[in-house]
Amino acid sequence: MATEKELSDFLQSVEKRAFKRSLYHVRNEESALDIVQDSMMRLAEHYGDKPVNELPMLFHRILSNCTLDWFRRQKTHNALFSHMSDFEGSGDEDFDLLEAWSGPEGGESAQSAEDLVRRGQTLRDIELEIQELPPRQREAFLMRYWEEMDVAETAAAMGCSEGSVKTHCFRAIQSLSKALRAKGINL
Amino acid sequence: MHPNELAANRFAQRVTEQLSVGASELPYDITERLRASRMQALARRKKTAIQVRTAPALVTAGNSAVLGKGDGGTHWWQSLLTALPIMALLAGLVVINLDLDEAGTLEVAQVDAALLADDLPPSAYADPGFVQFLKLGGAQPH
Numbered sequence: 178m179a180t181e182k183e184l185s186d187f188l189q190s191v192e193k194r195a196f197k198r199s200l201y202h203v204r205n206e207e208s209a210l211d212i213v214q215d216s217m218m219r220l221a222e223h224y225g226d227k228p229v230n231e232l233p234m235l236f237h238r239i240l241s242n243c244t245l246d247w248f249r250r251q252k253t254h255n256a257l258f259s260h261m262s263d264f265e266g267s268g269d270e271d272f273d274l275l276e277a278w279s280g281p282e283g284g285e286s287a288q289s290a291e292d293l294v295r296r297g298q299t300l301r302d303i304e305l306e307i308q309e310l311p312p313r314q315r316e317a318f319l320m321r322y323w324e325e326m327d328v329a330e331t332a333a334a335m336g337c338s339e340g341s342v343k344t345h346c347f348r349a350i351q352s353l354s355k356a357l358r359a360k361g362i363n364l
Numbered sequence: 365m366h367p368n369e370l371a372a373n374r375f376a377q378r379v380t381e382q383l384s385v386g387a388s389e390l391p392y393d394i395t396e397r398l399r400a401s402r403m404q405a406l407a408r409r410k411k412t413a414i415q416v417r418t419a420p421a422l423v424t425a426g427n428s429a430v431l432g433k434g435d436g437g438t439h440w441w442q443s444l445l446t447a448l449p450i451m452a453l454l455a456g457l458v459v460i461n462l463d464l465d466e467a468g469t470l471e472v473a474q475v476d477a478a479l480l481a482d483d484l485p486p487s488a489y490a491d492p493g494f495v496q497f498l499k500l501g502g503a504q505p506h
Contacts, residue, residue, distance in 0.1 A: 217405035
């Protein structure tokens with residue numbers, strides 16, 4: 178049975194990634210925070226007495242369910258498509274802004290600032306491409322590689338077969354690789 | 365592992381490294397709200413834990429009320445400990461009842477003994493003439 182400290186440490190270790198994952202799905206900070214809070218509450222309330230090694234799978238499953246609940250409440254399809262069009266618009270604006278930033282300035286400080294901005298832009302591009310992935314691919318990819326869960330754990334958390342997890346991950350990597358290369362980002 | 369699979373894993377790791385950098389640079393207000401959410405969740409857990417250890421309590425069902433045990437603490441000795449005060453109360457009531465019975469019996473016996481030991485026979489109290497005699501002051505010493 179997980180002690181209060183173990184539960185607290187676990188939640189602290191996953192809360193930021195959980196927020197970002199929710200944000201990739203719902204694209205709204207307030208909603209993402211609500212989803213994470215709801216997930217933490219459900220975990221603590223219903224599974225707070227479970228062994229600490231079972232907490233990751235349970236939490237990610239709860240997080241997925243809470244996100245699905247949010248989409249159901251938001252009339253799933255309308256919310257999804259309107260957000261996709263919002264995303265396309267904002268992506269272009271960010272790109273233009275950074276084109277202006279990498280201007281003809283010289284010097285060491287300007288160079289480091291330029292690096293900083295470029296790193297920020299790379300991160301934003303990666304996050305935008307993650308958001309562009311189909312939900313199941315994104316979920317499988319993030320659980321498998323970001324949360325470092327193995328295939329069986331990911332399958333249990335997603336409620337699908339291990340073969341499906343492998344397929345989702347493979348397609349997600351292919352799509353990400355292609356999209357990032359097209360943007361000139363080589364990882 | 366297949367070379368393509370290795371390359372895919374390396375690519376995925378580099379992507380998630382970047383994502384981790386982004387997650388570690390969240391604004392202060394977001395991290396504070398996440399912290400507050402965590403605290404609330406932990407408080408909720410405490411409340412649940414207390415409820416799980418609820419001692420035997422009054423359970424109402426329809427118009428009746430019965431004593432029921434809580435969800436936790438199913439060891440026989442815990443049940444025994446819980447029953448001890450009730451057993452002590454019952455034992456006390458029995459002792460008090462026996463004591464009262466004995467005291468009442470002794471009182472009646474004393475009255476009976478006084479009546480039987482008196483010079484006047486008990487049947488005299490049932491005689492209407494004797495009552496009249498008492499009213500007229502016949503009991504005054506001569």
